[in-house]
Amino acid sequence: DAKTTQPPSMDCAEGRAANLPCNHSTISGNEYVYWYRQIHSQGPQYIIHGLKNNETNEMASLIITEDRKSSTLILPHATLRDTAVYYCIVSARAGGTSYGKLTFGQGTILTVHP
């Protein structure tokens, strides 16, 4: 699986957009970008994933650059409950040799301030 690089920590004011970057310069054509978060020792929570097109769901938006070497997770209106560790994970689709295994890095600690 391709390696990802994320800033160790970020701050955001409540109500503002939180933009979390991720570099994955060695991503290959069959690899997806996934985002999970872990709120204070709870089980990780799936947020969103994408292959090459931008994606949006009720939680967040995912912007992937055209060369797919980096992406940004956007929380449009951050709340205090969004304070968590955010993980960017790159992994192959089903059938790949690493299918089933999520490799978590250190992630970005996002702190949302009042």
Next chain:
Amino acid sequence: NAGVMQNPRHLVRRRGQEARLRCSPMKGHSHVYWYRQLPEEGLKFMVYLQKENIIDESGMPKERFSAEFPKEGPSILRIQQVVRGDSAAYFCASSPAMAQTYEQYFGPGTRLTVT
């Protein structure tokens, strides 16, 4: 629609005892994954199972650890002769059969403390 269930939520064992951690996947999910999070460390993959089959156990310690997902009942992660270094949070996740992508849904975890 109940999520992934894990029990017990907290487990205390003395060194040398056995620990059994249970995971019931979401309804309709037949793939189960176990991860371990040591104190102040990231999540590490341990094992991936489908019903009655171990698909990938590359993250399992070679000794004392085993996992199963029987045809009926929950998945079990078993740790024999626990040592203090086994103290960690153990998370289970599940995904649907024939899932093409990695949307894994995690349970609340079991916190194992070895005294």
